[in-house]
Amino acid sequence: xNQEHHQIGVAATRLADxxxxxxxxxxxxxxxxxGHLDLAAARHSILQSVPMPxxxxxxxxxxxxxxxxxxxxxxxxxxxxxxxxxxxEHDHRHDETVEIVWxxxxxxxxxxxxxxxxxxxxxxxxxxxxTVVSYAVYRIPRIREALIAAANRGVSxxxxxxxxxxxxxxxxxxxxxxxxxxxxxxCTVYYWPQENRGTDDNGKIGILHVKCAVADGHRMFLxxxxxxxxxxxxNMELGLLVTGGKLPGQVERHFEQMIELGEFQRV
Numbered sequence: 001x002n003q004e005h006h007q008i009g010v011a012a013t014r015l016a017d018x019x020x021x022x023x024x025x026x027x028x029x030x031x032x033x034x035g036h037l038d039l040a041a042a043r044h045s046i047l048q049s050v051p052m053p054x055x056x057x058x059x060x061x062x063x064x065x066x067x068x069x070x071x072x073x074x075x076x077x078x079x080x081x082x083x084x085x086x087x088x089e090h091d092h093r094h095d096e097t098v099e100i101v102w103x104x105x106x107x108x109x110x111x112x113x114x115x116x117x118x119x120x121x122x123x124x125x126x127x128x129x130x131t132v133v134s135y136a137v138y139r140i141p142r143i144r145e146a147l148i149a150a151a152n153r154g155v156s157x158x159x160x161x162x163x164x165x166x167x168x169x170x171x172x173x174x175x176x177x178x179x180x181x182x183x184x185x186x187c188t189v190y191y192w193p194q195e196n197r198g199t200d201d202n203g204k205i206g207i208l209h210v211k212c213a214v215a216d217g218h219r220m221f222l223x224x225x226x227x228x229x230x231x232x233x234x235n236m237e238l239g240l241l242v243t244g245g246k247l248p249g250q251v252e253r254h255f256e257q258m259i260e261l262g263e264f265q266r267v
Contacts, residue, residue, distance in 0.1 A: 035075020
């Protein structure tokens, strides 16, 4: 194996970390099918097969790396490298991994995943189902765009928010208005009716204080962070990104069962 083959292996591994398994398979097929074309035509055809902008950006980076650092490696060899990396990453993702997610001051010893980055990873890798729960939703354009893109590629999205106009005295902005009509229309939206909530001795009502996102029962974001601009930028927030294992599926099924039991009401 020469240095150019090594470069392709490294780049394919990096690509597999950024794309879902199904998209990796699609890219490998497109590379194999269009590799005989001239560079511009091959690039255009390969990128046309990729379903969304973030995935196309990752694929573009891979193609640029291939043609810049390993131009003598043929399309069939590149396709095999992509398939191999996809299989390896697919198997790895089915083992549980837990990463720390953080917004706040950085230190030299600890470099954690950023909060918005982790949420976007969950949304962007959803293939069939996505459950999103948040107490507050405000000024989140990238999350909003990712949700619309997920809906456009056929993902069934359940969005569970605090009451549509929140509880009186706890903030007046409307979660659905913050998300925008495009997101609200693309999702099945639920809220927790006040009559289903517990109260303390003084009549204070409970609130929906959960912040999480679960994709396909396989990847879960769980955090102190609301889905807000401040939580992604200036707050101090701590959470986890869990991939594989039992926990994402358990959380997904828990919310499914609460919906079935009528604990949440559809908007």
